Amino acid sequence: MSVDLMPNRFRPGEAELPQREAHLISRRDAVLGASYRLQYRKPVHFVRGEGMWLFDPDDRPYLDFYNNVPSLGHCHPEVNAAMAEQAARISANTRYLEPQLVDYAEKLIATFPAELDRVVFTCTGSESNDLALRIARLASGNEGVIVTSYAYHGTSAAVAAVSPNLGAAVNLSPNVRIVELPGPAGIPHDQAADFFEAQVRLAIIDLQRRGIGIAALLFDSIFSSDGVWIDPPGFIAGAVDAVREAGGLIISDEVQPGFGRTGDHMWGFARHGIVPDLATLGKPMGNGFPIGAVVGRSQPMEHFGQTARYSNTFAGNTVGIATADAVLTILQRDRILDSVVSVGQYLRHGIEAIAAELPGIRGMRNAGLFFGVDIGFEDSLPAQRRAMALDLVNAMRDDGVLISTTSANEDALKIRPPLICQHEHVDKFLEVFHNSLGRITS
Amino acid sequence: MSVDLMPNRFRPGEAELPQREAHLISRRDAVLGASYRLQYRKPVHFVRGEGMWLFDPDDRPYLDFYNNVPSLGHCHPEVNAAMAEQAARISANTRYLEPQLVDYAEKLIATFPAELDRVVFTCTGSESNDLALRIARLASGNEGVIVTSYAYHGTSAAVAAVSPNLGAAVNLSPNVRIVELPGPAGIPHDQAADFFEAQVRLAIIDLQRRGIGIAALLFDSIFSSDGVWIDPPGFIAGAVDAVREAGGLIISDEVQPGFGRTGDHMWGFARHGIVPDLATLGKPMGNGFPIGAVVGRSQPMEHFGQTARYSNTFAGNTVGIATADAVLTILQRDRILDSVVSVGQYLRHGIEAIAAELPGIRGMRNAGLFFGVDIGFEDSLPAQRRAMALDLVNAMRDDGVLISTTSANEDALKIRPPLICQHEHVDKFLEVFHNSLGRITS
The missing domain is CATH 3.90.1150.10 (Aspartate Aminotransferase, domain 1)
Known part of the structure; x- marks a missing residue:
């Protein structure tokens, strides 16, 4: 039995709609690509x-x-004011010097463990994960990626190919391996870490035997699309060690848990007592303004930056930076x-x-x-x-x-x-x- | 002899800098990934x-x-006012109904030939090209892509792999084929179309013989990173026919030529007298606000939308839409x-x-x-x-x-x-x- 991948959506004819909404939906259907889904029986x-x-x-x-x-x-009036004021002053790009970009980068880095000391800005969480995979593949020299059973990491071709949550219609990469979370498998907490690590070790061996090797373990530490199977804290630590032993990098997808969602920590990986090599940021970073980032250890970030050209037109523009700066300031100031x-x-x-x-x-x-x-x-x-x-x-x-x-x-x-x-x-x-x-x- | 891929950049020590800028650069280097490049000898x-x-x-x-x-x-004060006013009212996403999204989609579609009647919004030109490749590959059932010698189509893994302009450090996809432009090859105008079409036909045959097939001809009609070798108008028409005969799609990368850059037309493909299957939009769409789009024919757009799930958190949010709407309004109103x-x-x-x-x-x-x-x-x-x-x-x-x-x-x-x-x-x-x-x- 196949599960509808987005059950909470509008289906024409299922519910009676007011004329105003019915008319808007028919206009919408005539111009928007069929990818668009409305939530709820009555949108x-x-x-x-x-x-x-x-x-x-x-x-x-x-x-x-x-x-x-x-x-x-x-x-949020204060965030919006920061955006509007900056837009009225200048919207500079990162090929020109602009102090506010550096100020915010320093502030953002300061919220991470000392090992994570470099940042590259993007416009979306998908771009962050896409870039992190490029960095991990170049740094490790490998191609393999391990993700959880119903993981979703974004919309670009490369990240959609490591997002089993998208279902059978989106082909997975031949280089991705999928591991089960202990929670939905009914594994007791005291066996959860071993259960998870054992699968990751098997996946690494399989990737190595096919000459693919392990580039990265990529996970959203809140496991949001897997069903929020987050416990016990720390159950991923053994798997993290296994990936590092095999030359792979650890990518913590912070698009869902980051910027304080879990309360105890600013970043989700901290709940598991680990420090990743790369952390990918998105959604709440600009309270709605399209901005994301990859924060990482110097070594892989410098290796990528020195080797490959990467520039992202809109990313790091001062309007996005000013907006994100206001968000981080408020998060911290208002506790x-x-x-x-x-x-x-x-x-x-x-x-x-x-x-x-x-x-x-x-x-x-x-x-x-x-x-x-x-x-x-x-x-x-x-x-x-x-x-x-x-x-x-x-x-x-x-x-x-x-x-x-x-x-x-x-x-x-x-x-x-x-x-x-x-x-x-x-x-x-x-x-x-x-x-x-x-x-x-x- | 290898050519520096970004000659116009700052190199430490090449020019003497004022203290203020030197200090800012050293702070910048300490927190930003090495991907960042500053323009000019003196930034x-x-x-x-x-x-x-x-x-x-x-x-x-x-x-x-x-x-x-x-x-x-x-x-631009009017564009910024539209952005700020919308941000103060609501920043809705596309899973909720919002008339302004539909209004702008209709207005945007109206600037294209009638065949191109569907739009999906993105946040960047890279996301637009990445999505267009996914659509073309799903619609054609093929994987091959043809691009020009020094083409640049963006930063995601999938589009970087079809961007020879990024140089040897970024591996090209095994599924990409490269064709030379007639201009830099010194081909007279009256032979330009034949020269270009012949190469495209050979590339298609090669892709077919390897079981890859042709998914798309992807081009920026202003050929900006190739050196603006744009003439004669129409020289790509024969190649377009060849790709279509072989089941491939035509993707016009409008990130550089689109929104009136060429003056004679709103969209660059019009200069060549062709109608693509997909057009990808970015850079000037929001005058700086991160917004892009794929505009296309219904058939491939609907096939993709009905088959694969695609959602893009920030894309199509009403603040970006209001900003882009202001830009298009001004472009048209002020001629x-x-x-x-x-x-x-x-x-x-x-x-x-x-x-x-x-x-x-x-x-x-x-x-x-x-x-x-x-x-x-x-x-x-x-x-x-x-x-x-x-x-x-x-x-x-x-x-x-x-x-x-x-x-x-x-x-x-x-x-x-x-x-x-x-x-x-x-x-x-x-x-x-x-x-x-x-x-x-x-």
């Missing part, structure tokens, strides 16, 4: 954003518990990570209380403000669990709360509010979650 | 931009005859293309007059406001010509005018002012060009 239509809230054309508010790009909240920890715990306790009262929640995992909540009854079939998760997401959308689904079976809720989320927003979320789950499971 | 340092001008920290103005990203001029034609002719006549008076100009080609001017004496060696072009670029920089070099031998000036360039700017450029060339050749 949402927003005209205004503010902090944790999005507003439809009738000014109805929706509580955003899904968008991890505007991690400081929608339309957002502390709030992520405490609000994350508050949300966790709230979901646990609902799980104790109502049926339909089979499990839950979180790091800071990234949650995976497994939906379905214990005795239900995978398709039933998936359908229940989808019903729940759409019921909550109808009640004004935005979330979506994840995991191999797409039966886990993916909950990831902007990091400025406060107790009052959690209360509202829990109220709608409780009501929707109660309706669906009764 | 430029700008803190303010306005229209055709960039200003250094001492408020000294530099006339910009090089930057093709801010094609409406630096810090910028007409001005490109007339100012381009004025600049051409000015350079011709200097070439008649002074030695050192061996040839010149232009389409609108994109010029390639071959530097060197008729009897000088390639290295001497290259050195002279480099001296000239640096002399003009010292006199406050920004240009750079291109072509296989890097002995052609690359002149590409913002499209708002007026006669007064051309006069200033010609004055500095005349003086610098006179000094260097005397």
